[in-house]
Amino acid sequence: MEPISGIWAYVAMSLKATGIFTVVILVVAYTTLAERRVSAWIQDRRGPNRVGPFGLLQPIADGIKNILKEETLPATASRFFFVLAPILVLVPSMVTFAVIPIAAPLPTPAGVVDMVIADLPIGILYVLAFSSLAVYGVVLGGWASNNKYAFLGGMRASAQMVSYEVALGLSLITVLMMAGNVTLTEIVWQQQQLGMWFAFPLSLAFILFVISAFAETNRLPFDMAEAESELVTGYHTEYSAMKFSAFMISEFGHMVTSSALMATLFLGGWDLPGTWDDAHWYQGQLIAGFAADGSVILANPAWWKTLLTFAGFAAKTGFFLVVYIWVRWTLPRFRYDQVMSLGWKVMLPTALAYVMLIAGTILVLDEIGVPWGFGYGLALTAVSGMATFAFMFALDRGRTITGAAAQRGQRVEVKTTPTATARAGS
Amino acid sequence: MTVFLFYVFAGIAIGASIGVVIARSPVGSLLFMVTALAAIAGTFVLMEAHFLAAVQIIVYAGAIMVLFLFVIMLLNLGHEAQRDLKGGAFAVVSAGLAGAMAGLLALQLRGSEVVAGSGAGAEAIAAANAEYGVVGAIARPLYTTYVVPFEITGILLLVAIVGAVALAKRGEQS
Numbered sequence: 001m002e003p004i005s006g007i008w009a010y011v012a013m014s015l016k017a018t019g020i021f022t023v024v025i026l027v028v029a030y031t032t033l034a035e036r037r038v039s040a041w042i043q044d045r046r047g048p049n050r051v052g053p054f055g056l057l058q059p060i061a062d063g064i065k066n067i068l069k070e071e072t073l074p075a076t077a078s079r080f081f082f083v084l085a086p087i088l089v090l091v092p093s094m095v096t097f098a099v100i101p102i103a104a105p106l107p108t109p110a111g112v113v114d115m116v117i118a119d120l121p122i123g124i125l126y127v128l129a130f131s132s133l134a135v136y137g138v139v140l141g142g143w144a145s146n147n148k149y150a151f152l153g154g155m156r157a158s159a160q161m162v163s164y165e166v167a168l169g170l171s172l173i174t175v176l177m178m179a180g181n182v183t184l185t186e187i188v189w190q191q192q193q194l195g196m197w198f199a200f201p202l203s204l205a206f207i208l209f210v211i212s213a214f215a216e217t218n219r220l221p222f223d224m225a226e227a228e229s230e231l232v233t234g235y236h237t238e239y240s241a242m243k244f245s246a247f248m249i250s251e252f253g254h255m256v257t258s259s260a261l262m263a264t265l266f267l268g269g270w271d272l273p274g275t276w277d278d279a280h281w282y283q284g285q286l287i288a289g290f291a292a293d294g295s296v297i298l299a300n301p302a303w304w305k306t307l308l309t310f311a312g313f314a315a316k317t318g319f320f321l322v323v324y325i326w327v328r329w330t331l332p333r334f335r336y337d338q339v340m341s342l343g344w345k346v347m348l349p350t351a352l353a354y355v356m357l358i359a360g361t362i363l364v365l366d367e368i369g370v371p372w373g374f375g376y377g378l379a380l381t382a383v384s385g386m387a388t389f390a391f392m393f394a395l396d397r398g399r400t401i402t403g404a405a406a407q408r409g410q411r412v413e414v415k416t417t418p419t420a421t422a423r424a425g426s
Numbered sequence: 427m428t429v430f431l432f433y434v435f436a437g438i439a440i441g442a443s444i445g446v447v448i449a450r451s452p453v454g455s456l457l458f459m460v461t462a463l464a465a466i467a468g469t470f471v472l473m474e475a476h477f478l479a480a481v482q483i484i485v486y487a488g489a490i491m492v493l494f495l496f497v498i499m500l501l502n503l504g505h506e507a508q509r510d511l512k513g514g515a516f517a518v519v520s521a522g523l524a525g526a527m528a529g530l531l532a533l534q535l536r537g538s539e540v541v542a543g544s545g546a547g548a549e550a551i552a553a554a555n556a557e558y559g560v561v562g563a564i565a566r567p568l569y570t571t572y573v574v575p576f577e578i579t580g581i582l583l584l585v586a587i588v589g590a591v592a593l594a595k596r597g598e599q600s
Binding site: 078081120121122125126128129130132133135136139140143151154155158159161162165181182183 | 453483484488495
């Protein structure tokens with residue numbers, strides 16, 4: 001099969017760009033509804049269920065409400081930066097999806113179409129570049145409002161995002177070492193070749209990445225920039241109507257993108273178990289793998305494979321979206337100093353040590369000539385499993401995972417009043 | 427097309443750099459600086475240096491300038507009511523120096539033409555990119571031919587970090 005070319009390549013490109021963008025916006029709209037419904041479910045309420053069946057038209061009603069509302073501009077705000085901030089925060093959250101492959105290549109009469117908007121040679125670095133620019137919108141919004149709460153929110157956001165970007169980047173390095181390339185299509189392909197998703201051989205990187213992604217998207221338990229119990233709503237306190245909506249859309253857009261990214265990096269992207277759907281461009285051919293003698297096995301793309309793998313990708317992304325919402329309504333917010341000390345004193349050293357460990361293991365495995373495949377993955381899984389266990393054990397300090405029953409002997413005596421002690425003694 | 431885009435990015439970079447100097451508030455200067463860095467990243471992409479472009483955005487625009495912004499906000503500078511930047515004689519001297527620099531550059535570059543995306547250098551880069559990938563094309567010489575200067579740079583950065591920590595600690599004790 002030939003890759004699509006000529007005029008049809010442009011047609012396919014425009015269709016993909018508009019299609020994927022529309023789907024992302026729709027998913028963002030319905031994630032806001034899902035958040036409210038799931039939160040209601042967790043708190044034993046009903047949630048919005050009046051607009052349309054099961055409240056399904058609620059995002060549309062919210063959109064109309066926000067467009068019709070009055071745009072306010074605080075008297076002391078810096079007008080230009082105040083308007084610029086929501087734009088600066090919205091754009092990065094929307095463009096990062098462009099490099100994420102969403103399904104197996106689709107065969108058409110004109111040629112095979114890759115199901116990714118732009119398979120850039122810098123792949124994941126493009127995502128990092130744009131997500132690192134998103135912080136400007138948050139910080140400027142807080143600063144331009146000329147409001148103490150908004151200002152504190154913006155300050156917190158800048159410090160937090162810079163801190164967690166380091167851990168995020170370091171946990172990514174292990175994935176790049178395994179894949180040997182930075183493009184996301186190559187990362188998916190190497191997971192297919194390994195016969196194992198990177199969540200297993202790189203389990204600790206997976207955990208560190210998820211934690212950092214929560215911090216980067218400013219979601220609970222890391223939503224220090226908003227922290228409504230301390231800062232009203234933080235950096236967007238002074239915003240209303242569509243400008244406020246832009247901040248919300250970008251927050252959910254970041255959630256969708258980082259969910260898709262976690263699915264791609266650690267859960268195989270669109271890959272489904274088995275080798276029937278494997279496909280990758282290699283020297284101008286779409287191959288499914290290599291035979292024992294080194295010759296290529298040609299892939300056999302089909303529309304139903306594209307459809308099924310897209311469903312798999314959507315399920316994985318949806319899983320992480322649910323986890324985002326689930327965590328938000330389960331965990332309390334960190335204190336600001338706790339966020340900082342977790343980032344610099346726990347995440348950064350752990351990620352650094354883990355990069356060394358994985359690099360060493362890969363070097364040993366390559367030196368003794370283990371072929372890239374399932375056994376290679378199992379060896380790394382064992383090493384990573386031990387590292388993950390040690391990390392969890394150290395973080396837990398015998399509290400949650402070990403359980404209270406196992407550590408009765410080390411329980412700290414609580415100082416009680418004489419009456420309470422007497423009562424307990426009797 | 428490449429040449430046209432080069433002029434677009436170069437124009438933005440020059441315009442934004444002028445903006446850095448003449449903006450009234452430090453926050454405005456900073457945003458112009460970010461724009462200039464992004465435009466230079468664009469010219470890197472035109473020269474097939476994708477990795478450099480990404481690193482330019484991640485490190486300079488995404489980390490260092492955010493710290494600048496953090497400091498500007500921490501000192502609470504830059505609200506429109508006041509002018510924090512120096513003017514007068516300072517501005518005249520800097521304009522003169524900048525003009526002299528631009529003149530020297532123009533003298534040096536006179537007669538050369540834009541070769542972004544073509545020529546022998548571009549072909550070598552394209553070949554390296556095709557063989558090792560855009561990251562490998564940088565990494566390979568960095569870790570083989572230039573490994574000693576690279577490590578020395580690393581030690582320099584380490585010294586800077588240790589120095590920063592030492593300064594912060596000293597302030598804490600006194």
